[in-house]
Amino acid sequence: MTTTALENLQFRLAARPVGMAKASDWQQVREAVRAIGEGEIVVKTLYLSLDPAMRGWMNEGKSYIRPVAIGEVMRAGGIGIVVASNSPRFAVGEHVSGILGVQQYWAGAADDKAAALLKVDAALAPLPTYLNVLGMPGLTGYFGLLEVGQPKAGETVVVSGAAGAVGMTVGQVAKQLGCRVVGIAGGQDKCDFVVRELGFDACIDYKGGAVKEGLKEHCPRGVDVYFDNVGGDILDAVLTRINLKARIVICGAISQYNNTAPVQGPANYLSLLVNRARMEGIVVFDYAPRYHLGVAAMGQWLKEGKMKSKVDIVQGIDNFPAALSMLFEGKNLGKLVLQVASA
Amino acid sequence: MTTTALENLQFRLAARPVGMAKASDWQQVREAVRAIGEGEIVVKTLYLSLDPAMRGWMNEGKSYIRPVAIGEVMRAGGIGIVVASNSPRFAVGEHVSGILGVQQYWAGAADDKAAALLKVDAALAPLPTYLNVLGMPGLTGYFGLLEVGQPKAGETVVVSGAAGAVGMTVGQVAKQLGCRVVGIAGGQDKCDFVVRELGFDACIDYKGGAVKEGLKEHCPRGVDVYFDNVGGDILDAVLTRINLKARIVICGAISQYNNTAPVQGPANYLSLLVNRARMEGIVVFDYAPRYHLGVAAMGQWLKEGKMKSKVDIVQGIDNFPAALSMLFEGKNLGKLVLQVASA
Incomplete structure (x- = not known):
């Protein structure tokens, strides 16, 4: 050739x-x-x-x-x-x-x-x-959730961009760990998808506007882990509902990427103080030596029908x-x- | 009586x-x-x-x-x-x-x-x-620095409100651990005090306005631990200078406490993502069972003249x-x- x-x-x-x-x-x-x-x-x-x-x-x-x-x-x-x-x-x-x-x-x-x-x-x-799920976004979700979010069975995990590549992985992995999983996504179609097809416990449509109310309703025991893909008002809303010792994984801020104005910082960040909580960034490249472990685990779940891509x-x-x-x-x-x- | x-x-x-x-x-x-x-x-x-x-x-x-x-x-x-x-x-x-x-x-x-x-x-x-130093502010600085900031010898520790009760403790404890210590304080008097009397390596007068430039000058190897007592613009300035895996201890936000407008969130928080860094709150009450250990350690340093109150x-x-x-x-x-x- x-x-x-x-x-x-x-x-x-x-x-x-x-x-x-x-x-x-x-x-x-x-x-x-x-x-x-x-x-x-x-x-x-x-x-x-x-x-x-x-x-x-x-x-x-x-x-x-x-x-x-x-x-x-x-x-x-x-x-x-x-x-x-x-x-x-x-x-x-x-x-x-x-x-x-x-x-x-x-x-x-x-x-x-x-x-x-x-x-x-x-x-x-x-x-x-x-x-x-078996690529960069999936591995971002997998390692970000496990290594930075450190969820325990029974805890409540919230993920924004829930119907996206990272979000769908985070939610499905958290379900495998025995967590309560609440998604945040834009539109009823996406919410229906993550609940009905991916098995999330609930999903809040941020386009409906009532994110705080949704968090109150669907996270009755507060939020232990928040995996943030969006930033902006949604990050601020979740900060008002976090539990003591909560972990917030900063993975992205899609709401801010096309800003021509300065990035909107989280005005409610002092909730980290009140709740002795943590906000930490994740970049998937740091986990390169262990990518194969994530692919193996999620490949198995996919094969067994416990996870969808x-x-x-x-x-x-x-x-x-x-x-x-x-x-x-x-x-x-x-x-x-x-x-x-x-x- | x-x-x-x-x-x-x-x-x-x-x-x-x-x-x-x-x-x-x-x-x-x-x-x-x-x-x-x-x-x-x-x-x-x-x-x-x-x-x-x-x-x-x-x-x-x-x-x-x-x-x-x-x-x-x-x-x-x-x-x-x-x-x-x-x-x-x-x-x-x-x-x-x-x-x-x-x-x-x-x-x-x-x-x-x-x-x-x-x-x-x-x-x-x-x-x-x-x-x-031997009371709540001192113990806040002591446990916040050691448990949340986790500084290692040779790292650069920056502390705002450096001449205040918490800040002076943080800086002096960090010096005991072998860190480079840079304070941020309001006014030349306070800066002179923490450098000359408390042994900080440098201090930036934020009233002089050039906090970013000061950080650049006095933290040539970046910032590994930032102990924040003030929030606002100073927190944002430090976020631009943090190192990979930096730890930011959120202890207070005195610049925001008397706000009638909403709290100013850190617009540069995505530096946490870029640097895989962490921002975490501290409340001293969580360490009550170990207060006596902090008092013993700092009491000894005071007695030996290694620390001042x-x-x-x-x-x-x-x-x-x-x-x-x-x-x-x-x-x-x-x-x-x-x-x-x-x-």
Whole structure:
């Protein structure tokens, strides 16, 4: 196979967005896939993961990972199939996960650090599952809940962004541990989904507005662990209902990522003092040496039907900008995945 | 001694303050000390502790301790001398610490839970020390730093309200542990005091305005532990300089206690995520079973001259409202104590 005959459509970052990303923040580039050298492979992108964290990567400034540079292919996790290989590590036809970027083909060294390519077993679970429960979001939820949240059986766990990739994992893992699980999500459809299909005990529709009242009703013994994906008013509402020694896992703040005004800090943070409670951040990369343990545990639960992986698939790399907007508009139900090719 | 012959001047809470407490929020009552029954004692107040937390006790609403009721004697910790006793627990002439309230005499059961009376040894340390380094503020600093902050030798510890009772303890204990200690205080006098007299490595005068620049200069290896007594802009500034796995101890927020607007939440709280850092509240009462360990450790350091207890004494119970205002205006240098009687 002559990989250089392949045309590669890429989405590159053209400008740093102000607020929500818009069409002019992207530059579409078509170029031939480059010839590969010794130790290199070409991966054809099948699925790309669309994650709230991507918005942060588009901003300048110090964070847990360097920003995407202007003119650089937008960073994105994905699943692909090896279509050319000069490396003994991966054979043509094998499936891999890694940071493939928003492009049709990834070419580089098989052991490239930034790409972090790993084989995935398409026979064990559908490929998009490796971007969801068995991927970065799932592992974020798994380790964030267990290591930072430290829930005990019988405790009440609240998770926002409950129908998203991280949230659905957190809630389902907490149920496996014997916790009472209350989700917070935008819209009745999402709430119905996490309660009926994923087995959450209750879910509060924040678009209904009455988050505090919902917490009062559905968390009669208060909140022991809050896994926060959204920040803003919802974080403040939960802070009013936490128990003594509660743990708040700060995983994200999707409500604040497109702000043009300063981030809204939690005005009720002194509830941490009153309740001797803790608020702590989590970044999944810290748990890389133990990813396989999370995949093994959740893979088993998936196989036994104790856990589900719901994905919402948008077709076509051309739709990348629109699909990314869907995420911030809360239009997806389940983990949002962009299908770039079918095989 | 007929205690009923004693006149007792009390400051009672007349109204819940809006913003800073004002004269009309207090009612001065003079009444005779009541006759005591079996198991009861009368304590003559010598010194009262003036603490930022008192402002919170004057507000309605759930907190770590019930609010002072309208018409009730204002809550305050103090040191007194037993002047009448029908209890084998305390003899006349013994010194005690406890929640005596803003009044000249306290009368009640020797084992009253709310008063929490304890003997203090006037021979070991001057009495006001038991309201400072060896009292509630000192123990708050000691246990908050050690148990929540968990500093290691060589780490950088920053403490705000550095010249106050809690702050001076935190900084001096951190120095004993081999940390680099940087204070934040209001005014050059306070900064000079903590550096020259207490041995802090540096101190940033927040009234000079350049807190971020000061942190950059004096914390070249970042901030590992931040002990926050003030909240507001200073908390936000420190959040921009924390290290990976930093610990922020939330002890108070004196900048916010007299707010009539909502509390200012920390807009930079997502630094907790980026740095996998932790923010946790501390209430000293949780450590009551181990108070004696803190007193023993710090008592020894005081004796050896490795630690100092600086108090700022205002004379006369009549000056209680003015002295309390001094605290919030930052006019005290050292732990603010009201001397009510001389023996």
